Amino acid sequence: MRDVEARRERAAAARRARRLRPAGSDDLGLRRGFAGKLLPFLVAAMAFLASLALAGAIAAAGFSRQWQQGPAAALTIQVPNPSAKATDAPQSRLDRVVALLRGSPGIAQVRALSHAEIQKLLQPWLGSGATDGLALPAVVAVRERDGGPALGVVTAELQAAAPGTLVDSHGDWTRRIATLAHSIQALAWAMLALVMGVATAVVTIATRAGLVQRRDAVLLVHGLGATDGDIARRFAARATRLAFLGGFGGTVAALPVLGILAALAAPIVGGIADPAAWMPSLPRGLWVGLVAIPVICAGIGFATAQVTVRAWLRPLP
Amino acid sequence: MNTAVVRLDGVALEVGAQRVLRDISLGIPRGGFRWLLGPSGAGKTSLLRLLHLEVRPSEGRMELLGRDIGAAPRAALPQLRRRIGMVFQDFRLLPHLSAFDNVALPLRLAGRPEGQVQADVGEMLAWVGLRARTHCHPAELSGGEQQRVAIARAVINRPDLLLADEPTGNLDDAQAQRLMLLLGELSRLGTTIVVATHNDLIVARHPAPALRLATGRLVSADA
Ligand SMILES: Nc1ncnc2c1ncn2[C@@H]1O[C@H](COP(=O)(O)OP(=O)(O)OP(=O)(O)O)[C@@H](O)[C@H]1O
Numbered sequence: 383m384r385d386v387e388a389r390r391e392r393a394a395a396a397r398r399a400r401r402l403r404p405a406g407s408d409d410l411g412l413r414r415g416f417a418g419k420l421l422p423f424l425v426a427a428m429a430f431l432a433s434l435a436l437a438g439a440i441a442a443a444g445f446s447r448q449w450q451q452g453p454a455a456a457l458t459i460q461v462p463n464p465s466a467k468a469t470d471a472p473q474s475r476l477d478r479v480v481a482l483l484r485g486s487p488g489i490a491q492v493r494a495l496s497h498a499e500i501q502k503l504l505q506p507w508l509g510s511g512a513t514d515g516l517a518l519p520a521v522v523a524v525r526e527r528d529g530g531p532a533l534g535v536v537t538a539e540l541q542a543a544a545p546g547t548l549v550d551s552h553g554d555w556t557r558r559i560a561t562l563a564h565s566i567q568a569l570a571w572a573m574l575a576l577v578m579g580v581a582t583a584v585v586t587i588a589t590r591a592g593l594v595q596r597r598d599a600v601l602l603v604h605g606l607g608a609t610d611g612d613i614a615r616r617f618a619a620r621a622t623r624l625a626f627l628g629g630f631g632g633t634v635a636a637l638p639v640l641g642i643l644a645a646l647a648a649p650i651v652g653g654i655a656d657p658a659a660w661m662p663s664l665p666r667g668l669w670v671g672l673v674a675i676p677v678i679c680a681g682i683g684f685a686t687a688q689v690t691v692r693a694w695l696r697p698l699p
Numbered sequence: 700m701n702t703a704v705v706r707l708d709g710v711a712l713e714v715g716a717q718r719v720l721r722d723i724s725l726g727i728p729r730g731g732f733r734w735l736l737g738p739s740g741a742g743k744t745s746l747l748r749l750l751h752l753e754v755r756p757s758e759g760r761m762e763l764l765g766r767d768i769g770a771a772p773r774a775a776l777p778q779l780r781r782r783i784g785m786v787f788q789d790f791r792l793l794p795h796l797s798a799f800d801n802v803a804l805p806l807r808l809a810g811r812p813e814g815q816v817q818a819d820v821g822e823m824l825a826w827v828g829l830r831a832r833t834h835c836h837p838a839e840l841s842g843g844e845q846q847r848v849a850i851a852r853a854v855i856n857r858p859d860l861l862l863a864d865e866p867t868g869n870l871d872d873a874q875a876q877r878l879m880l881l882l883g884e885l886s887r888l889g890t891t892i893v894v895a896t897h898n899d900l901i902v903a904r905h906p907a908p909a910l911r912l913a914t915g916r917l918v919s920a921d922a
């Protein structure tokens with residue numbers, strides 16, 4: 383019992399001692415010596431690139447999701463002149479087409495798109511409002527049953543019932559877009575990894591330069607009985623700070639660029655740019671990533687400086 | 700002698716391809732005082748570097764403060780170094796720190812409370828006659844003043860082993876006398892002391908056992 387108390391007392395004394403050290407004491411002179419000017423700028427450049435790469439990865443993922451799951455991904459069937467009478471039944475052409483599709487065994491789901499949905503689908507190509515005066519065909523979205531019979535037979539029946547009906551298979555198109563989106567995504571992740579590698583190299587070089595510049599001080603402090611951990615901690619504290627500042631600066635600098643890109647992309651990816659918004663809304667995942675970037679930079683600074691300093695000290699007795 | 704603070708047995712030291720110390724065997728008990736004598740280039744600084752754990756012996760067995768250095772893991776050495784004070788021949792003060800902060804280094808490394816650091820360092824600087832120079836940087840100090848800062852830094856932590864390389868080289872006679880008084884006092888309190896010097900006058904005035912080196916060999920060791 384007394385033992386525990388004594389230990390607690392000693393720990394408290396050690397904490398007090400640390401707190402009582404003069405604020406920002408800098409025995410090794412790192413504040414002057416440690417590439418203090420350059421490192422944050424280099425890390426900022428890396429963070430800037432990382433932000434863009436991250437945005438690219440997330441945008442590509444969203445884009446490919448939209449194309450694979452949205453109405454655009456389904457098989458679409460255009461029925462021109464939808465309210466005219468069908469040739470083989472007392473129904474409108476649209477109703478007849480929907481009925482025929484529903485009766486077909488290869489088809490899982492049939493849905494006629496609303497006027498608004500059609501406009502949204504056409505918006506990237508025609509612009510909003512441009513469709514007002516046009517006689518639009520009806521569009522029926524169809525999801526095929528996996529492994530069901532081919533559509534060929536129905537296509538012929540549709541043609542007979544409502545001449546001019548167009549079956550538009552996006553399969554090939556969607557697949558290409560998905561491939562493109564995946565490539566962009568892979569590229570963006572590779573770029574992110576590369577940028578992190580370069581950031582690690584930059585911190586390593588800055589730390590080595592700091593060690594060389596402060597060689598005498600480091601050797602002296604080592605001779606006075608500083609452990610590798612003591613010395614590494616001082617370098618790492620400095621590197622962490624500088625890398626965090628750089629990471630923060632670079633990410634903040636990327637925000638306007640990302641905002642402009644988001645505004646440009648909004649109509650294509652189907653979001654609606656709100657001109658009154660402070661900046662176009664970025665995907666939530668991107669925000670999380672952007673907040674993480676300075677933290678990751680700080681982590682890279684800390685870990686890299688620790689490893690570099692310890693490796694440099696290891697040959698000393 | 701089981702209580703030896705320093706015990707060397709057939710120790711040799713190679714620096715690069717050069718053998719700067721060979722076949723050194725000696726023992727110094729707790730509280731012992733030794734002059735370390737010999738012509739320039741004899742290996743005095745090299746022997747002190749060895750005792751300060753800046754280098755490990757290339758050959759032989761070395762025991763310091765009861766620890767077999769050959770068998771000690773690297774992680775055990777910092778703790779030992781904190782118990783060894785060293786006055787370097789070239790002072791090695793940190794140029795970006797004031798006299799005060801230079802002297803405070805060993806205490807701060809040991810995690811002493813800042814209040815104690817302030818008190819001890821102030822007292823020590825006063826003792827070496829540098830109270831007025833407390834906040835000066837090494838570049839603003841004379842050679843003798845720098846040497847006294849180096850001495851203050853070496854003894855501030857009450858080391859168990861004190862090594863001094865030409866500690867009177869830049870001191871005037873009165874200051875050298877004062878230093879010898881301090882060393883005598885520390886020795887009485889149990890600090891083991893080794894002082895390398897060329898200064899025959901001061902050796903004559905303070906007779907004590909001597910280790911004599913010549914071209915890397917121990918030619919005589921008074922018991
Ligand atoms: N880093 C080194 N590399 C090569 N040789 C060295 C090195 N340090 C010392 N020596 C050699 O070791 C020998 C002993 O040097 P040391 O500095 O120990 O002499 P010393 O007795 O302290 O001399 P002084 O009285 O001039 O200070 C010298 O011949 C020196 O040239």
Ligand SMILES: [Mg+2]
Binds near residue numbers: 788
């Ligand atoms: Mg010497």
